[in-house]
Amino acid sequence: MKYFGKTALLLCFIYITSAAKLKHTNKEFNQNRSFPADFLFGAATAAFQVEGGWNQGGRGWSMWDYHIETDSTFIFDGTTHEVAADSYNQYKRDVGLLKELGVNVYRFSVSWPRILPLGTPDYVNPEGIAYYNNLIDELLANGITPMITIYHWDLPLRLAELGGWLNEDIATWLGDYARVVYQNFGDRVKTWLTINEPFIICSLGHAFGKHAPRIESPSEGFYECGRNVLLAHARMYHIYYDEFKSQGGKVGVILNCDMAFPSTDSQDDAEAAEDYLVFTLGQYAHPIYSPQGNYPQRLIDRVGNASALEGYKQSRLRPFTPEQINYIRGTSDFFGLNHYSSYYVYRNDSLKDSFVVPSFEGDLYIGTYTDPDWTTESSMWIYGFAPGLYNLLLHIKKEYNDPTIYITENGSVDKLGFYDEDKVAYFRGYLNAVLDALEEGVDVRMYTAWSLMDTFEWDYGYLMRMGLYQLDTDDPNRPVFPRKSALVYKEIIRSRIIDPNYNPEPNDL
Numbered sequence: 001m002k003y004f005g006k007t008a009l010l011l012c013f014i015y016i017t018s019a020a021k022l023k024h025t026n027k028e029f030n031q032n033r034s035f036p037a038d039f040l041f042g043a044a045t046a047a048f049q050v051e052g053g054w055n056q057g058g059r060g061w062s063m064w065d066y067h068i069e070t071d072s073t074f075i076f077d078g079t080t081h082e083v084a085a086d087s088y089n090q091y092k093r094d095v096g097l098l099k100e101l102g103v104n105v106y107r108f109s110v111s112w113p114r115i116l117p118l119g120t121p122d123y124v125n126p127e128g129i130a131y132y133n134n135l136i137d138e139l140l141a142n143g144i145t146p147m148i149t150i151y152h153w154d155l156p157l158r159l160a161e162l163g164g165w166l167n168e169d170i171a172t173w174l175g176d177y178a179r180v181v182y183q184n185f186g187d188r189v190k191t192w193l194t195i196n197e198p199f200i201i202c203s204l205g206h207a208f209g210k211h212a213p214r215i216e217s218p219s220e221g222f223y224e225c226g227r228n229v230l231l232a233h234a235r236m237y238h239i240y241y242d243e244f245k246s247q248g249g250k251v252g253v254i255l256n257c258d259m260a261f262p263s264t265d266s267q268d269d270a271e272a273a274e275d276y277l278v279f280t281l282g283q284y285a286h287p288i289y290s291p292q293g294n295y296p297q298r299l300i301d302r303v304g305n306a307s308a309l310e311g312y313k314q315s316r317l318r319p320f321t322p323e324q325i326n327y328i329r330g331t332s333d334f335f336g337l338n339h340y341s342s343y344y345v346y347r348n349d350s351l352k353d354s355f356v357v358p359s360f361e362g363d364l365y366i367g368t369y370t371d372p373d374w375t376t377e378s379s380m381w382i383y384g385f386a387p388g389l390y391n392l393l394l395h396i397k398k399e400y401n402d403p404t405i406y407i408t409e410n411g412s413v414d415k416l417g418f419y420d421e422d423k424v425a426y427f428r429g430y431l432n433a434v435l436d437a438l439e440e441g442v443d444v445r446m447y448t449a450w451s452l453m454d455t456f457e458w459d460y461g462y463l464m465r466m467g468l469y470q471l472d473t474d475d476p477n478r479p480v481f482p483r484k485s486a487l488v489y490k491e492i493i494r495s496r497i498i499d500p501n502y503n504p505e506p507n508d509l
């Protein structure tokens, strides 16, 4: 599991040899089946990862700017976000790439500190507003539907200094910011993604200290962050429906989840797999999508019991009030899903002493490992196993009352150069899994590939190249080149089928 403790990971690899492998296969590629005519294909990016222009146009600092600019050891490869893909200056190039791919939608995020340099609407930066107006207009002029993530991790520094995600006022701050976004762009943008990946915001940012704001609070910080994310998301949703309903758009959250398969057919391992989904997905999905709202009972019980054993008078998972439960329930018009990897999981006595106490990992209490076949030369933390997506989609359908699902991110990493064969295989396999899920009646309507071009991959800098287009980060003009995956994706979009034998060469675009 990417985000979990090193000890657990070590145990994983010892355990793998004795694991009973379960079979989870997808169907063979079959060119007789195709994506429905109204199925939407897209590509995705996020402002901080592609815009650059970090000190242009009146942009303020986010918490990421602060940590990158003040600690040269923060980003693994020593690179920065300052220029990135230069999309702030080259948005017309980006739209040209999207047009070349033939996508229906472009998922991008609005930079909070570019629009509100101080975080609050006391000052709205006209150059920031103009930038997104230009981008939206350019997309529409080229027949591409804009889809906006309102919060993709670049919290304004000033608000981070006031406690950020650990201050309940974050719901007010995000709501006020969302209002500015709806006011300025809602006449043309009809799909809103409120917050990207609560689990990653709270685990990497507030439990493990790997992402800004680099807080290491694996129990209370993690749970408080999640609670505030849910309240903030709900406020963004309600503001839209209370004040902007006439714009006629849709609003939803993006949750990320990897898939967990039980290592053996033991009851303990089955429960470990269930709890993995409860902690990483259910914690955020259940309060929004379940008919009764609130955290999943399994989460409440596990954290409550562990807290009691540790001598706490109250659960480390602070309960919602009945008013809050009602306020959050039902606040998503679709299920936005980011998905990348799969794991085998187990639970047994070997895990004793593996976790920090108290911590959410200790509460969850599972071991994880991956199959070596799911790793590639450059995959870093991505363990690609397409049946994971198929099984996860079925889980969401069953657990959350058959929601409309938008796959807002999926993709992989590869070495530099045109022939990104591992990534091509990844995209084909995962899109084939989507076809399998469609045949089972899962209501998936959209797939946006991560990512349009190589992006600044947070703490990994440029170590992870995930773009359909390769970005030349050595050239100040930041030229981009299509990879094989771009051509393959383009052909899938055009033909609506997956042809495993389509084998384009660089000049075939």
Ligand code: NOJ
Pocket: 046, 049, 196, 197, 338, 409, 450, 455, 457, 458
């Ligand atoms: C998660 C995030 O939404 C995105 O910002 C990141 O680059 C990709 N997935 C890959 O890690």
